[in-house]
Amino acid sequence: MNDAILTTHNLTIGYKTQKTVRSVVADISVSLQAGELVCLLGPNGAGKSTLLRSLAGMQPPIAGEVQLLGENVYKLSPQELAKRLSLVLTEKVNAQMSAYTLVSLGRYPYTDWWGKLTSQDQAIINWAIEAVGATHLALRQVSELSDGERQKIMIARALAQSPLVMLLDEPAAFLDLPRRVELMQLLRQLVRETNQAILLTTHDLDLVLRLADRVWLLTANGILHVGAPEDLVLSGAFADTFCTEGVEFDVFSGGFRLHSPLKGEVHLIGEGIASVWTTRALQRLGFLVKPEFSSVGDATQTQILIEVISKSQQTLWQITSNKTVFTCHSLYELTKFLDLLAK
Numbered sequence: 435m436n437d438a439i440l441t442t443h444n445l446t447i448g449y450k451t452q453k454t455v456r457s458v459v460a461d462i463s464v465s466l467q468a469g470e471l472v473c474l475l476g477p478n479g480a481g482k483s484t485l486l487r488s489l490a491g492m493q494p495p496i497a498g499e500v501q502l503l504g505e506n507v508y509k510l511s512p513q514e515l516a517k518r519l520s521l522v523l524t525e526k527v528n529a530q531m532s533a534y535t536l537v538s539l540g541r542y543p544y545t546d547w548w549g550k551l552t553s554q555d556q557a558i559i560n561w562a563i564e565a566v567g568a569t570h571l572a573l574r575q576v577s578e579l580s581d582g583e584r585q586k587i588m589i590a591r592a593l594a595q596s597p598l599v600m601l602l603d604e605p606a607a608f609l610d611l612p613r614r615v616e617l618m619q620l621l622r623q624l625v626r627e628t629n630q631a632i633l634l635t636t637h638d639l640d641l642v643l644r645l646a647d648r649v650w651l652l653t654a655n656g657i658l659h660v661g662a663p664e665d666l667v668l669s670g671a672f673a674d675t676f677c678t679e680g681v682e683f684d685v686f687s688g689g690f691r692l693h694s695p696l697k698g699e700v701h702l703i704g705e706g707i708a709s710v711w712t713t714r715a716l717q718r719l720g721f722l723v724k725p726e727f728s729s730v731g732d733a734t735q736t737q738i739l740i741e742v743i744s745k746s747q748q749t750l751w752q753i754t755s756n757k758t759v760f761t762c763h764s765l766y767e768l769t770k771f772l773d774l775l776a777k
């Protein structure tokens with residue numbers, strides 16, 4: 435299978451002045467395939483934005499090549515490049531124009547010298563605005579939009595360019611959680627419908643694990659791992675890249691776990707959702723959660739037993755410690771109580 439739209443050959447990216455050369459990542463040979471949503475992840479300063487700018491033809495490579503459909507990006511005219519590739523950066527745009535006008539700027543590689551829009555251009559602009567769910571924003575001034583609304587318009591502008599590849603630098607940075615999920619789903623749907631390739635940078639590992647077709651994982655020491663998100667979990671690449679003092683990647687949950695000092699063990703009786711979140715709260719406090727004893731009477735003096743009791747609309751937590759029983763009415767109450775008990 436080779437539907438590669440964009441490929442790099444021994445690409446070394448970084449910063450060059452007259453006196454110095456600072457290479458950030460060396461020898462990258464990767465490709466972006468048609469119809470794929472690829473997420474570029476990595477710790478702060480790893481080189482994600484530098485890579486994106488280098489792929490977009492904005493920052494000349496130190497060595498190697500970036501090719502778009504076999505042609506060197508740095509040899510294409512700006513107009514030809516804009517027909518094949520669009521870029522959405524994180525910088526806020528405070529343009530004094532309507533959202534519709536901003537999206538229409540995406541058509542400039544195709545319009546005549548006067549910038550006259552044909553009916554086909556207008557149809558594409560309307561489609562792009564509709565595709566990002568922003569029809570109701572079209573007539574609003576860009577300067578009056580919220581960060582999330584403006585981000586949608588910027589993506590619509592990039593779509594209106596009808597590119598083969600879209601590169602987006604942290605497109606979800608300003609969005610709340612539901613909006614982030616919505617945006618990622620939208621981008622995934624777009625690559626399926628248009629057969630474009632989308633590469634975006636993000637720090638949202640959870641969404642990447644759920645939605646990316648492929649991941650480019652850039653480590654702090656300049657190694658690029660490429661694979662399905664699950665490949666990189668199984669190979670240990672995520673765990674190695676994001677392991678820092680105090681935080682580790684949990685291969686079972688696909689999330690991060692804090693190294694908190696162990697406060698003790700608790701035995702938990704209960705099932706269902708209340709039990710799942712009780713376990714989470716106990717782990718957050720630093721308790722090792724074990725299954726129940728064979729009977730409450732087996733508890734030794736120092737052991738703590740927690741029973742989650744869910745009745746109709748209400749949940750109670752019954753704690754047995756030192757043969758004494760206490761009842762809590764919320765997980766907050768339970769955590770405060772255990773904090774005192776473990777002191």
Ligand SMILES: Nc1ncnc2c1ncn2[C@@H]1O[C@H](COP(=O)(O)OP(=O)(O)OP(=O)(O)O)[C@@H](O)[C@H]1O
Nearest residue numbers: 449456458476477478479480481482483484485635
């Ligand atoms: N204009 C510049 N001149 C020299 N070095 C730079 C320049 N811009 C960035 N760098 C350096 O290049 C490296 C990669 O930076 P880059 O912004 O690409 O990282 P990033 O992975 O996007 O980080 P973040 O997640 O924090 O946005 C960093 O060490 C950074 O300090």
